[in-house]
Amino acid sequence: MAHRLLVRRIWTVSVRDVRCPRAPSSALYSTSLCSSASPQPLLSPRRSLTRALPVTSRRQVSFNVQDQEDFTERVINSELPVVIDFHAQWCGPCKILGPRLEKAIGKQKGRVTMAKVDIDEHTDLAIEYGVSAVPTVIAMRGGDVIDQFVGIKDEDQLDSFVKKLIGQ
């Protein structure tokens, strides 16, 4: 029993550690990361270790919006559909939703990207997009708002939200 418990704990930790946290569109990592759909190799500590190494050159699943111009360029004019996460540092639920959302985006292997907007730093953007409460998540394609929700959602709901955006 104790043994099983231990194994399970390692399993959980491993999954969390190596969940696709970044866009696998980068050739370097796409294969290995996305093959991680199979849980088997994750239990190998050696491989986990390799993945934990920071690789700055690879493209991120999500990025922080810097300013209005950046938003126009990387969100409105984005070729990929974008999920915009309006969040605030003082918002507890945002801290839960953010990583969950990143995970859901990561599963889509680069077919969608995620923009994070701190509403206190970029108040005008948040006001413009009608954000009243946080977290507010907006799905955008070609500069148009396709869908949105406010508050916490579970992983399945996030998956279907993202899938809907990329048209699956």
Add this chain to the structure above:
Amino acid sequence: MPPIENDTGRAELKTRIQQLIDSNPVLVFSKSYCPFCVKVKDLFKELNVICNAVELDLMADGSNLQDMLMEMTGQKTVPNVFINKTHIGGCDKTLQAHRDGLLQQLLGGENETYDYDLIVIGGGSGGLACSKEAALLGKKVMVLDYVVPTPLGTTWGLGGTCVNVGCIPKKLMHQTAVLGTAMQDARKFGWEFSEAVKHNWETMKTAVNNYIGSLNWGYRVALRDKNVNYVNAYAEFIEPHKIKATNRRGKEVFHTAARFVLATGERPRYLGIPGDKEYCITSDDLFSLPHCPGKTLVIGASYVALECGGFLAGLGLDVTVMVRSILLRGFDQDMANRAGEHMEEHGVKFLRKFVPVKVEELEKGTPGRLKVTAKSTDSDEIFEGEFNTVLIAVGRDACTGKIGLDKAGVHVNAKNGKIPVNDEEQTNVPHIYAIGDILEGKWELTPVAIQAGKLLARRLYKGGTLKCDYVNVPTTVFTPLEYGCCGLSEEKALELYGQDNIEIYHSLFWPLEFTVPNRDNNKCYSKIICNKLDSERVVGFHYLGPNAGEVTQGYGAAMKCGITKEQLDNTVGIHPTCAEIFTTMEVTKSSGGDISQAGC
């Protein structure tokens, strides 16, 4: 001349009147003997405006003209005033238009148009309430808010003092201290927890500031939803109807408005001694201080000083309060001293009759070490002490000095920077109003500013007549033992009514919650001051005990209704509570009777 019956005559008459209206910038249909007409004509004389009067009583067809005016304007009486072709009305309406600034606007020629109906300077409780109400009534409104950082660089978001560096963080940190006391009590009630209890400043600070962050955002959203144009920029007048707004990056934009509301509030005063701005903090810094302040010296005995000193001590810190003369100036001194004594009994040190001379830094750090030198106010004695943090809370200054009020012509009390207004919050410049903490001789309380702002907007844009009532405003000081009051202090009542005409009922009490932990017996105190000349109406209410805000609010409502001692006696108490003490007050202060609570 007989009344004109035929249409041609009527049409001619109408044309004649219209021509008069069109060709005279200021036209008064008047009667030479009418005192109201004289008043109006005098007003224009005073304003240096040429006014053409048509004296109906001196004209042959005067009564026909008057009838036609009735048909054209719905007004039969004189004076009947027109300015730049706009019908103003009679004497009252003209005087009102002058007070509202409408007259000046119309006289200002060419019907000048402004960017906004109303610009509110200051996004605190008062300014936000006023702007939202005005926008709700269909007006085009702008709010400008800008927080000038403290000398140490602390700054905050939208919402003003109360939300960011006042009531809200203060009450939450007071609550932190109250919980500490509750934990000590808890053991007496049977709760067992073995570990030594510690407090984490950073956790509290983050939690409090997260809540404030959500409030800032809420205010911002409310402004958007109500169509108030919000600008995060510093506003100053450059003309009576024009302001310059400077944003964080120094970009300047100009805006004009028909009316303005000043709601800039106050900021903590510094001492003007070496080291004060360099090393000391104020309440503007305390609530977001990244580190625990450690051993703290609080300079001042204002309510801000006692509240901050109180909760810091409640967190277990070593706190000293340096007092120049008295505690809580302006409040009932009997109550103030009782609140102070309670603090002293619970470990707060008071250094009385001392004023600081200089503050020096001994060591940098979080917190660092500071050396404070002070001198006695009545001897040559010098005090030297070492503290981690020095908090200055010696009063607040109105933010009226750097907003170009001289350019707008607004009178400011040179002594304290406060703005005198009439009972409608109007300054000496008719189109400029002021609300909140910057008013002279008014309460410095958030709910008062909100009330004043809302009612002002309704009077300006909805024909409202209700004025803000500054009498019998209840309030509470959140010292460790809270002090709530409403109406007059004992000193003020004596001054107004005289010793012989007031009766004071008082009583000590012991909250049931304090009995089991066996603490603070005969410390809580209640007092009412009654006017003997007016059926013993309650003119002063004072309560020192737990939950003072909750207790005082209800009695404040009763005092608004004019409650008397007899009606209090006829009120049935809720048992067991602290508030019920006011329904059973028997001992008068003048009798000298015993008010202490005996044990069972």
